[in-house]
Amino acid sequence: MNPEQTSLRGMVYASLFGALTAVGAYIIIPLPPVPITLQTLFLGLAGTLLGGRLGALSQVVYLLLGIIGLPVFAGGKAGLGVLFGPTGGYLIGFIAAAFIIGKLSALKARPGFAWLCLSLVAGTAVVYALGVLQLSLVARLTPVKALVVGVLPFLPGDGIKIVLTALIALKLRDRLGGKLL
Amino acid sequence: MIRLGQYLPGDTVVHRLDPRVKILSVVALSILIFGATPAEILLISVFLLAVIRVARMKPAQALGALRPVAVFMAMIFLVHLFFTEGRTILSLAPLPVRITQEGLVRGVYVTWQFAGLVLGAAVLTMTTPPSDLVGGIERLLRPLSRVGIPSQDLAVMIAMALRFMPMLLEEYDRLRMAQMARGADFTTGNLALRTRAVAALAVPLLLSAFRRADELAVAMEARGYRRGPRTTLRELLFSRCDLGAFAVMASFFLVNFALRMAIR
Numbered sequence: 001m002n003p004e005q006t007s008l009r010g011m012v013y014a015s016l017f018g019a020l021t022a023v024g025a026y027i028i029i030p031l032p033p034v035p036i037t038l039q040t041l042f043l044g045l046a047g048t049l050l051g052g053r054l055g056a057l058s059q060v061v062y063l064l065l066g067i068i069g070l071p072v073f074a075g076g077k078a079g080l081g082v083l084f085g086p087t088g089g090y091l092i093g094f095i096a097a098a099f100i101i102g103k104l105s106a107l108k109a110r111p112g113f114a115w116l117c118l119s120l121v122a123g124t125a126v127v128y129a130l131g132v133l134q135l136s137l138v139a140r141l142t143p144v145k146a147l148v149v150g151v152l153p154f155l156p157g158d159g160i161k162i163v164l165t166a167l168i169a170l171k172l173r174d175r176l177g178g179k180l181l
Numbered sequence: 182m183i184r185l186g187q188y189l190p191g192d193t194v195v196h197r198l199d200p201r202v203k204i205l206s207v208v209a210l211s212i213l214i215f216g217a218t219p220a221e222i223l224l225i226s227v228f229l230l231a232v233i234r235v236a237r238m239k240p241a242q243a244l245g246a247l248r249p250v251a252v253f254m255a256m257i258f259l260v261h262l263f264f265t266e267g268r269t270i271l272s273l274a275p276l277p278v279r280i281t282q283e284g285l286v287r288g289v290y291v292t293w294q295f296a297g298l299v300l301g302a303a304v305l306t307m308t309t310p311p312s313d314l315v316g317g318i319e320r321l322l323r324p325l326s327r328v329g330i331p332s333q334d335l336a337v338m339i340a341m342a343l344r345f346m347p348m349l350l351e352e353y354d355r356l357r358m359a360q361m362a363r364g365a366d367f368t369t370g371n372l373a374l375r376t377r378a379v380a381a382l383a384v385p386l387l388l389s390a391f392r393r394a395d396e397l398a399v400a401m402e403a404r405g406y407r408r409g410p411r412t413t414l415r416e417l418l419f420s421r422c423d424l425g426a427f428a429v430m431a432s433f434f435l436v437n438f439a440l441r442m443a444i445r
Binding site: 018041062064071085167168 | 207208211212214253257294299302322334341342343346349380391395397
């Protein structure tokens with residue numbers, strides 16, 4: 001397979017994961033205490049399965065879908081206004097997170113469950129760091145208050161999703177088998 | 182959801198407009214809808230209905246764009262209706278939920294926002310042929326290529342993602358029903374059980390999505406798709422009509438913006 005073909009396949013997969021992240025906003029699963037959406041699941045899979053560069057590209061595609069007006073941001077929102085609003089930091093964090101998850105998990109030739117979880121935790125931390133930063137700046141909350149409203153309620157759901165993401169990634173990675181680069 | 186394939190050929194002003202003007206209008210509209218004040222809500226609604234009328238879209242077609250997301254719309258309405266703190270207007274005594282005045286207002290507002298966004302995007306994709314849409318996005322993203330981001334690739338990727346989205350939603354619905362028919366339950370059982378149910382949805386969804394992606398990649402290769410600069414059959418031309426539409430949109434944006442500033 002020549003490099004051009006593989007990069008086309010990579011492009012198709014990056015847009016697929018952009019679409020999955022978008023559709024993930026509509027898939028709401030009632031897990032206590034806060035219902036979860038599958039968005040960050042697909043974000044994590046984009047990083048672990050596609051690698052850093054393509055993973056980040058998939059999230060760029062996702063953000064652009066929202067910017068051109070499709071209601072794909074959490075809660076069915078769209079537009080540049082959301083990106084600059086209080087919760088925009090999380091969205092920008094998606095790009096950074098996919099990149100970091102991809103790069104971290106690629107440090108090992110064949111990462112196991114624990115290593116995948118570790119990369120996903122790092123990625124989630126990046127999303128929250130950027131999210132809380134913008135939340136406290138735009139909504140003028142103190143960083144502690146921003147942590148309480150912007151991070152704590154979601155942590156249990158995130159824990160479940162990280163485990164789930166790692167398990168699914170292990171299950172699916174051989175299906176993609178390094179043909180994407 | 183919004184389908185690129187759903188383009189409905191027509192010969193109205195809206196159909197003929199330069200895709201760049203239409204895309205920028207939808208971007209502007211989504212900015213306006215975010216945080217709109219009551220007066221703006223009225224203005225934007227009237228404007229949207231007027232555009233739909235000028236584009237000669239039948240009401241059924243406009244509503245058709247909302248149908249696939251109707252469940253989600255109902256859900257966000259109910260979430261805001263029941264989980265907003267405020268003055269109680271209806272308490273459902275034995276149940277631990279109550280409806281507040283703030284919740285009702287908030288629910289209607291958020292649902293309106295969502296419907297407005299979907300309709301705006303639907304007008305764009307229903308009146309613009311897919312190739313023009315990609316061309317328009319590419320042209321608008323071109324400044325990014327100066328900083329090393331390939332605008333051509335991104336435009337094609339957005340177009341592909343637009344095609345994937347309705348397919349994924351449909352597939353998800355199908356899988357959910359199939360799993361429910363087999364007794365899957367997301368609302369009861371312990372955490373491990375529910376998590377398993379989620380995985381049983383996500384894995385087949387991903388596998389079928391990968392298969393489609395592979396097919397698409399092969400189909401594009403077979404048709405000789407190459408990355409890098411392309412030429413198009415139809416060059417984008419910015420006509421006087423486009424300039425007019427652009428002016429209308431710009432002044433609409435400014436009027437709304439002024440209104441919002443005045444209220445503050």
